[in-house]
Amino acid sequence: MSFKSLIDEIENNLHKILEDMSISDxxxxxxxxxxxxxxxxxxxxxxxxxxxxxxxxxxxxxxxxKYRKSQNIxxxxxxxxxTGYLNFFADWEKLSQLILSESNLNEFGSIDLGNxxxxxxxxxxxNPNKALxxxxxxxxxxxxxxxxxxxxxxxxxxxxxxxDDSGLQVADIIVGFKHLGFDQQSPTGKKFDHYCGxxxxxxxxxxxxxxxxxxxIRKNTLKELEDGTSETAKFADMITRRxxxxxxxxxxxxxxxxxxxxxxxxxxxxxxxxxxxxxLKEMNLVEFENDGKNAGCWIIRGEDNEEDKVIVRSNGTAxxxxxxxxxxxxxxxxxxxxxxxxxxxxxxxxxxILWQTTLTESNEPKQNFTGNKVITVIDSRQARxxxxxxxxxxKFKSTDDAYVHLGYESVTLSSDTAQxxxxxxxGKQAQMSGRKGLYVNAxxxxxxxxxxxxxxxxxxxxxxxxxxxxxxxxxxxxxTLRYEMIKxxxxxxxxxxxxxxxxxxxxxxxxxxxxxxxxxxxxxxSARPPSIDVDFSLLNDPSELSLIKIIGLFEIYVLDAxxxxxxxxxxxxxxxxxxxxxxxxxxxxxxxxxxEKLENSRLCLVHSFKITLDKALKLxxxxxxxKM
RNA sequence: GGGCUGGUAGCUCAGCUUGGAUAGAGUGCUGGACUUCUAAUCCAGUGGUCAAGGGAUCGAAGCCCUUCCGGCCCGCCA
Numbered sequence: 001m002s003f004k005s006l007i008d009e010i011e012n013n014l015h016k017i018l019e020d021m022s023i024s025d026x027x028x029x030x031x032x033x034x035x036x037x038x039x040x041x042x043x044x045x046x047x048x049x050x051x052x053x054x055x056x057x058x059x060x061x062x063x064x065x066k067y068r069k070s071q072n073i074x075x076x077x078x079x080x081x082x083t084g085y086l087n088f089f090a091d092w093e094k095l096s097q098l099i100l101s102e103s104n105l106n107e108f109g110s111i112d113l114g115n116x117x118x119x120x121x122x123x124x125x126x127n128p129n130k131a132l133x134x135x136x137x138x139x140x141x142x143x144x145x146x147x148x149x150x151x152x153x154x155x156x157x158x159x160x161x162x163x164d165d166s167g168l169q170v171a172d173i174i175v176g177f178k179h180l181g182f183d184q185q186s187p188t189g190k191k192f193d194h195y196c197g198x199x200x201x202x203x204x205x206x207x208x209x210x211x212x213x214x215x216x217i218r219k220n221t222l223k224e225l226e227d228g229t230s231e232t233a234k235f236a237d238m239i240t241r242r243x244x245x246x247x248x249x250x251x252x253x254x255x256x257x258x259x260x261x262x263x264x265x266x267x268x269x270x271x272x273x274x275x276x277x278x279x280l281k282e283m284n285l286v287e288f289e290n291d292g293k294n295a296g297c298w299i300i301r302g303e304d305n306e307e308d309k310v311i312v313r314s315n316g317t318a319x320x321x322x323x324x325x326x327x328x329x330x331x332x333x334x335x336x337x338x339x340x341x342x343x344x345x346x347x348x349x350x351x352x353i354l355w356q357t358t359l360t361e362s363n364e365p366k367q368n369f370t371g372n373k374v375i376t377v378i379d380s381r382q383a384r385x386x387x388x389x390x391x392x393x394x395k396f397k398s399t400d401d402a403y404v405h406l407g408y409e410s411v412t413l414s415s416d417t418a419q420x421x422x423x424x425x426x427g428k429q430a431q432m433s434g435r436k437g438l439y440v441n442a443x444x445x446x447x448x449x450x451x452x453x454x455x456x457x458x459x460x461x462x463x464x465x466x467x468x469x470x471x472x473x474x475x476x477x478x479x480t481l482r483y484e485m486i487k488x489x490x491x492x493x494x495x496x497x498x499x500x501x502x503x504x505x506x507x508x509x510x511x512x513x514x515x516x517x518x519x520x521x522x523x524x525x526s527a528r529p530p531s532i533d534v535d536f537s538l539l540n541d542p543s544e545l546s547l548i549k550i551i552g553l554f555e556i557y558v559l560d561a562x563x564x565x566x567x568x569x570x571x572x573x574x575x576x577x578x579x580x581x582x583x584x585x586x587x588x589x590x591x592x593x594x595x596e597k598l599e600n601s602r603l604c605l606v607h608s609f610k611i612t613l614d615k616a617l618k619l620x621x622x623x624x625x626x627k628m
Numbered sequence: 629g630g631g632c633u634g635g636u637a638g639c640u641c642a643g644c645u646u647g648g649a650u651a652g653a654g655u656g657c658u659g660g661a662c663u664u665c666u667a668a669u670c671c672a673g674u675g676g677u678c679a680a681g682g683g684a685u686c687g688a689a690g691c692c693c694u695u696c697c698g699g700c701c702c703g704c705c706a
Contacts, residue, residue, distance in 0.1 A: 029646070037649070046648055049686080056648080056686095083649045127706095168706045222706090297704060305630050306702070313704040320706050383632060384701055409633080410700080431700095456668070476668090488641070491633065493699070495640085500655095504668055507641090507654045514668050522665050564645080572642070575653085586661095586670050606665095628668075 002099045002108075003032065003552030006074045010040055010088055013070040017063065023051070032553060038079060038087035039549065045084045056084025074098070092545055096536040099552035103608040104532060109554040109615055113562050114155030120331050120371035121147040124251065124258075125162040125378070127169040128240035130197025132250045133439035134496050135379075135411040135432050141485040141621070142408060143377040144256040145567040148619045153562035158259045158369045162327065165240045166265040169201070169434075171222040174236050176204035179217055184239075193246035194441060196239075202437040228269045237265070245346060250442055254478050255621040257348050260341070260369045261356040264323060269359060270338040272326035273318055280325075285392055286311060300388055309388055321385050328389050328403055333370030334396050341367040373402055375565065380407035380491075406565055408490040413440065414497035429495050440496060442481075449477035452502050453510075457628060464627075472625045479509030479622040486620060487571040509622055512578040512613070516624035519581065519610040522590050523603065524626070530607035531600060538601040543587040547580040547605065551612045558619070567620070574616045581609050 001008070011030045018026060028044035045059035052059060060080030067078045067086070077089040102108055123143020126136050147157050164170075173196050176182045180203065186195030208214050224232035244261075251257075267273075277298075280286045286298045289308075296314030311322050329335050340362035344354040355367055374393075378386060386405035393403035411432065413421070418430040421438055432439040453473040461469065484501060488494055504510040523530060539548065554573070561569040590602040617624050 027646075034649075041649085043646095043648065046687090081649065085649060087649095164706090166706095171706095294704075302631095302702095304632095307630085310704050315704075317704085319704070323706095379700095380633075381700060387632090407632095412699090429699095453668095460666070460668080492641075493634080500640090503655090505655090506668095508668085510668050511654095514666085518666065518669085525665060568642090572653090579653090582669060585665080589665065591665050627666085 002102045002555065003095070003549065004555060005098060006088075006090055006095060007031075007040060009072070009074050010042065013067060013072075013075075014042065014044055014063075016070065017066045020066075023048070032549070032556070033087060035546070037081065037085065038077075039090040040088040042086045042088075043084075044086055045080075049084075057082055060084050060086050092540065092548075093537045095552070096539050096545075096548050099548055100536070100604055100608045101532050103551055103554075103612050108612065109152065109558050111153050111555050111559050111562065113153040113559065114150065116154055116156055117373070118158065118368075118371040119150055119155040120158050120160060120369065120374040121150065121377065122160040122162055122331065122374070123147075123377035124247075124256075125164060126247060127164045127167060128243040128247065129169045129173045130201055130243070130434055131191065131193040132247055132442040133432060133434070134442055134445055135439070137254070137442045137445075137481065138408060138411050138485045138494060139377055139379065140251055140256050141254070141482050142406070142490070142567065144254075145482075145486055145570070145620055146375065146377070146406065146565055148621060149558065149561050149567060149570065152558055152619060158371065159257070160331070160369060161258045161261050163240070163244055163261055163263045165237070165244075165263050166225050166268060168218070168222055170236055170240055171218055171225055172204050173200045173239065174221050174225070174232060175214065175218055176200040177239065178221070178232070178235070179214070180204060180207060191246050191249075191443065193243045193250075194443070196243055197434060197441075198437060201434065205435045225265070226268060228265065233265075248346070248348075250446075252349050253446065254442075254482065255623075257350060257352045258354055259352065260367065261344060261354065262327070263357060264327075266339065266357055266359050267323060267327050267330075270326075272330065272335060272338060273322055275335060276326040276329055277312070277318075277322075279396075280392070283395065285395060300392075303391070306384070321388065324385065324389055325392060328374070328376075328393055329396060331370060331374045331376075332372075332393060332397055332402055333368075334393075337366075337368075337370075340364070373404070375404045375406050377406045377408075379410050381410065383407050404565070406490070409493040411494045411496050413438070414495050414500075417496060417498045420498065429493075440498065445498075445501065446477055446481060448498070449480055449502060450474065453477050453480075453504070456504065461627065472628050475623045475625050476504070476510050476513060476628060479513055479617075479624075480504065482621055483509035483512075483571060486567050487575075489568055490566070507575055510628070512574050512617065513622070513624045513628060515578040515581045515585075516610060516613050516617075517626060517628045518585055519606050519613075520626035522606050523610065526591055526599070526603055528603075530603045532604060534601040534604045535597055536601065538598050539605060541584075541588050543580070543584040544602070544605060547577075547584045547609060550577050550580045551608055554612055554616065561619075570616060570619045574613065574620065574622075577609065577613050577616065581613075584609075 007030050026047050028042055028047050030042045033039055033041040045056040048059050049056050063086055064078040064080040074091055074095050075088050076091040079087045081087055121143055124140050147159050150157050182200045186192045224230040225236055289295050289297050289299055294310055297310045298312035299308040299310050302308045310319055312318055339357040341355045342358050342362045342364050344356050348354045390403050394400050412429040415425045415427050418425045450473050453476040457469045457472050557569050557573040593599050
């Protein structure tokens, strides 16, 4: 409970006071205070001003009088502020002991929001016809981070990756292989996914413009893909699985793991659509148009002045969105599961088993990858389609928030970066385009970052072995990439600039990781294990107290992040922790003080900081090295 | 035309859900701190009509309305 214990104590006491005054229904806040205003503040006086017909200042005086008679354990002082706020000061000796002891528990920062219920997080979901670019990374890191935060919040999380293996984009590279003579092996030194995206896909798309007869080939290829039994479909399956494997390598390298891979081709062949379509008709969620521009089609009525959406064409075939409806229903466990499950051919790093769906018999036991709640991470360009799905699911499930579209703005390229890729944008940022070859590959960014961090680490540690340096550089590069993708709010565009992305100073992962290395070094040098059995009253420097305070706020931020599906909250928390530690580091020494008691107390704090930062960074999928 | 979304310091962004105290970071620029537990650091200074206007409120960056400017989406494509 840590800092929350203090807040709870104050809240309870204030409620009792209101009860004695026969006042109810006041939704006052009790929050960590801004610096300079005590430790906790409440706005209660402002809210009482009207009903008591007194100024906030007078009420603050009154309330603090009453509060002083309450039973106080962690509060040492109450102070009415002339503005009307009620400011509380903690008994830091007690609170420090509470926070620092609790921070030693493995479950420190864990909260119970999910009540151990099953939840699905779907992310990544990229066409397996190209390598992952920096825009995909935002999706992947966002989804992975949300999954980690939800686990910490007592949800049973299953992470899905929907492999879009039967669309037009896949057809395009198949056309390249089958009709343009592209070799099935990538050139030496080039990953197969890069080859498919950079060469096969881009060149094939160019060909359509030069030679319109290829459009026909494209259409036929798409048709053959959806059939499933065709030679083309089998060939495509082989190719897309090779690409998928390469894409997964990129994800795994970033510390992103999954529970199950779902294949679009199998959803199509499973026949789930026709079942859902019947249900939609029964529930009157779709309508048949007899006339108008959509005559002969089944449509979903548009809301908010939006156009109706065709879901079954007049020729009887289903449109794109129709594939998403059964899949969404499947994720929510609303339809009988037609799939068997088998383990993915390659094992993920770590212990997590990776399953995949199959329509053929399997010796493996049936799995359950459904949830009462489903979070689908897709960029906000798909907001409209997702809104339709969300609407349908809320009717199926009769709850509003069972299906959540977690949208985010896309990643664009800075004009400088676009220029290095050969596009003059006249100083404006540019949307990435796989088709035009205008993108920055995720692997390439990682490599650049890694080379740079290897260089930086070598500068500082001439004595280190190559493998040790490589390990550190890996953690720092992954951390940097992940942090940049997560620190910004979801509704803000990220303009990616190749040069700026290599910055390792300021509000970046290395800044935060560096504080961890500093803390580790102190503990290592002290040559004795940190103990919790110390004199907490010795920790009274402002820099010590503010560090303890921030450590104690961990769970409050986890709750905020989980409730609002807002991973940047944790990124900011990590940054706050790091800032507080750096300030502590500059202000007070820990070692060789000639005062063993004080050293032990500070060592205890350093250790608490280190393990708390470690836990918080873990939620972001970032590892902090002991040296860097 | 309709829907969604953003506009806060030169630049990149927090704060807005739940109105209240001196609107915060990073970066940039200026100056300072390494014989010290790692300077990927710290300290100080600089920098703001919170897009504009109106409304409700004792009180608005925040809530409501209008306008302006940017981005995205709006196919019987996927």
